[in-house]
Amino acid sequence: MASSTKEMGPGSREDHLDDAFGDHNWLKITKLPGVLLGKIKKAVVQRDLHATMFKQYSEALPIDAVTRWTAEVEAWEEDSAQPNPFLVTRPNISENAIRKKLLEEDAEALRLGKDPILHEEFSTSTMISAGIDLEDRQREHAAELAGLHTHATDNARAKLLERENILYRKLDGWFKIQQLFLPGVHARRVQLMSTATTKQPHKIPLLLPSTAFQYLDCPLKLLDQEWELRHGQAHDALATIRTHLELRCHLYKIKDRWVRGQGMQTRAMNSIAAVQYKIDMAAARYRAAYNALSALSPRLRKDRDGWRALLRPLQDGDLRHISEDPEGTEGTRTVSWLWMACPSAEDAANAGAKAEDSLQESLRVEWCKARARSHRWREEVQLLLEEMRRVPQFHEWTAQEWERRSDQNFQGREEYLEGARAYALQQASIRRKMKNFCLHVWRYVGVWVTLGETAGSALLEDELAPEPDPDVLPDLDNLSLTDTAPEAAANLAEVASLAPSSIVNAMSIASRSSDALPDLATLPSSSVADTASLALRSSDILPDLATLASSSQDTASVRSRDSDSLPPLV
Structure with a gap:
């Protein structure tokens, strides 16, 4: 008109x-x-x-x-x-909840004077938490470096180099703090780096307690604290994966039904690629947590706790939506294990209830939805x-x-x-x-x-x-x-x-x-x-x-x- x-x-x-x-x-x-x-x-x-x-x-x-x-x-x-x-x-089983719990334990130990004060800002739990955060930064830097185009502009290379320098400085500061709690770790790191072919920051070994105990005498307290943090990290990563798998499935449905034309297809695929990047990063985070738990489990005798019943090795084929199965038909389709690895089911299994409470909640939600319809x-x-x-x-x-x-x-x-x-x-x-x-x-x-x-x-x-x-x-x-x-x-x-x-x-x-x-x-x-x-x-x-x-x-x-x-x- x-x-x-x-x-x-x-x-x-x-x-x-x-x-x-x-x-x-x-x-x-x-x-x-x-x-x-x-x-x-x-x-x-x-x-x-x-x-x-x-x-x-x-x-x-x-x-x-x-x-x-x-x-x-x-x-x-x-x-x-x-x-x-x-x-x-x-239940609120997450990395942040575990950090809060460990900080409360540190505060109680300070009031009672049980632990020596080695640093004015860091305790053993905060030192390990900072190391896990730096591990995440290393993975992000490795992904950015791998995604850098061959003909990238000077501006893009300068920004990447700036972030690399920042990561170097953070690692150097954390290494000095780690040396206070784990004497001898610096010498072992220098020995490992002497045979390395590259000095890039994402290749520098952090030697957290789950790795350092193979070379050094680590206190059991450090191993217990990293176990708790890694346990929460694994559940956080699985929750992130499930959330973004739901989002990716929804974006694919929108693209198939509504998106037409080259421009709209390009924007839709860019959005899906951004979600896929988050899925890949969460999967790498879970694998790091699972490997640390597997290394700590024999030393802390955690195998009998049954944590492997829900936290399993994550394969690329497991990263699919609950309704997806690339190899099976509708009659033979199976559900990936990560959709059943929820904290509530784990707590119920540990209590011997076989996840009955979780089943009751699922029935209640479906009943409420049927009533609403x-x-x-x-x-x-x-x-x-x-x-x-x-x-x-x-x-x-x-x-x-x-x-x-x-x-x-x-x-x-x-x-x-x-x-x-x-x-x-x-x-x-x-x-x-x-x-x-x-x-x-x-x-x-x-x-x-x-x-x-x-x-x-x-x-x-x-x-x-x-x-x-x-x-x-x-x-x-x-x-x-x-x-x-x-x-x-x-x-x-x-x-x-x-x-x-x-x-x-x-x-x-x-x-x-x-x-x-x-x-x-x-x-x-x-x-x-x-x-x-x-x-x-x-x-x-x-x-x-x-x-x-x-x-x-x-x-x-x-x-x-x-x-x-x-x-x-x-």
Whole structure:
């Protein structure tokens, strides 16, 4: 539209846009009967489906569990500050939590005077934590160096060299602190570096306790502290991998469905590559933690604790989404072990409960989601019924508004009064016929909603039966869309006495699919349906109600899509 209006003057452009927006609004209003009918048919089917599934799910669970979960979810709906029953709670087993625990132990040792103070800022735990952080920086630097293009600019090389120098200085400072807690480690590092072929910072061995104990006499306290930190690091890395695998799967789905064109494909692949880089870094971090745990386990006699049941060697083939399996079909697909290595399952296994608590939480989350889906479609049906109640009222209100205008005095020549009044009455007639048209299209919605999919499907068994006699059909024009249960039962009593084929042909329900709309052309119709081409199987085809006005006056050809075109009335 912009290309057609850029050459127009201000007044013409405003009129053109006003006509376009008025046409859009008019089409939206005239399509409401078909659109709302299609939505209500889909919503009723989904409402009954999810209500049945939720009922079956609840009946399969213990009554006390369902009662407890119902109270929890209702409490959360009333107050969002309450625990969210849709979330699976897991123990806070992370590297940060372990660091906090070790710092608390250091503080207690300082108060009791148990440990000698070798450095004013670092303790044994903080020294190991800093070493693990430097190990991460070394991996990042190695990845940056490997990703440096052969023809990289001087600016890119300068930035990489700057980060390399910063890493050198950090390593040199940490080596001096490490020497205080592990005497002799510096000499061993110099010996190892003497045979190295490169002096790049990511190649310098850190000799953390998990490695240094092979060459030096390390206190068990240092080994225990690194074990705790590595244990949290491994779980943190697995959580990061799972999160980014979910994100990568989502990005691939978006790209396959929505992305078109070379430019969009390039941007999408760049985003996926950034996520893949984070997955690779987290995988390298986990492998470093696992190797350290494997080295410390025999020395600390941790093999009997069963930590290998959940923390396993990570292969490249394990880095896949829970729904992915490159080698198996849907019938033979397997789930990667990293999706089952959650802290809550580990704690339950250590307690001998076989992860029962974790299973209960998973059942609760699925039950809450099933309940939410059932309520969502029930609410959708209620909202659609309310919209279908308000649309005829809106048409009646606009008709009365046009009738009110017809009684006002015309400010102008007296000979224009009769034409203006005829135009206003014509518009009122159109709106009232639109109201009757909506009521006619939706006349059996109350039956459909009340019967639901299960009972309504019985009406579909005889779709090919001959058309019924219109004289024997019940008068359902006054059937309310919002009847209460007793009223609905009374209204349906007459319907139940008819043969299924009669009701089917009366309602013209072609199929269970929500895309199929009733063929109302076979129903006894008013003058609105007779004069309009009722092609309701496509909601895009609705009668041009402007042609339904009286043809006795020339003003019937006036377009009624813009009510502002009416001459001013008093």
